[in-house]
Amino acid sequence: MTAMPATPTALPPEAQDPGRPSPGWRLRLYTVIFEADTRAGRTFDLTLIAFIIVSVAVVVLDSMTGVHARYQSLFQALEWFFTLVFTVEYIARLLCVRHPMRYARSGFGIIDLLAVLPTYLAVLVPGLESLIDVRVLRLLRLFRIFKLAAYVHEFGSLVSALAASRRKIFVFLSFVLLVVLVMGTLMYVVEGPQNGFSSIPAGVYWAITTMTTVGYGDITPQTSLGRIIASAMMLLGWGTLAVPTGIVSAEFIAQRPRVPTTRTCRECLSEGHAPGAHFCCDCGARLLPWQHDSAEAR
Secondary structure, eight states, rough: OOOOOOOOOOOOOOOTTTTSSSSSHHHHHHHHHHHHTTTHHHHHHHHHHHHHHHHHHHHHHHSHHHHHHOOOOOHHHHHHHHHHHHHHHHHHHHHSSHHHHHHSHHHHHHHHHHHHHHHHHHHTTTTOOGGGGGGGGGGGGGGSSTTTTHHHHHHHHHHHHHHHHHHHHHHHHHHHHHHHHHHHHHHHEEEGGGTTOOOOHHHHHHHHOOOOOOSSSSOOOOOOOHHHHHHHHHHHHHHHHHHHHHHHHHHHHSSSHHHHHOOTTTTTTOOOTTTTOOOTTTTOBBBBOOOHHHHHHO
């Protein structure tokens, strides 16, 4: 008699779906902190950004000698208050993600740590207060609210356009390098050291500043022939600046648009998944069900 196969025991949700976060308070906290498309998420980000902006303003004002001498005690108290707030936020982010060390090693995780670490280090090592200015990097989170993630997506499209046109840009930069080398050498021969063109690198420096229409004026041609060459370089600079812009713009327009969101993958912490996506486009883990204000209203 053939033995019947044993009925498989029910697996926990984590084992059945390793890409889906476990339910409970960690999932609710994760939704508030990382999902900026929900009402609670936007409220959290707005409150956090208000703290960030005020804390940066405190750092800026504290750098002014007169203001620092008058409000030193207030600034010190505010700095510790903001440090404690950001410390609690950093710990909360580590607690609600499935892989805390992965988040701690990510870009935003390092920024979060740098935002709170200087204040604590300043107590142990005097003179480190200037490192508190690194908190201004946290303003990058402005892209996570009010659908501003579209700007992050467009930045990614710009990077893709630059990568797609890198060969054309390389050829163009090679041509520019050839022009500035030839024109710089020519100006070294025409003007000479007596007019500030002491070497070929000095002439190349002048050619670069002239072609880019910067024109610092520290080196200027004095002869008639040198001024004619300089005029040609100025006119050439107008057209030169437009070429890379046209190359990148053509590739940028060719990028296929998509609707970005702030949906975050629980496993790899990547953002920008489409509203109808069920799996992460980077690691393949299952995404959380799409949540929006309309869903909350129902």
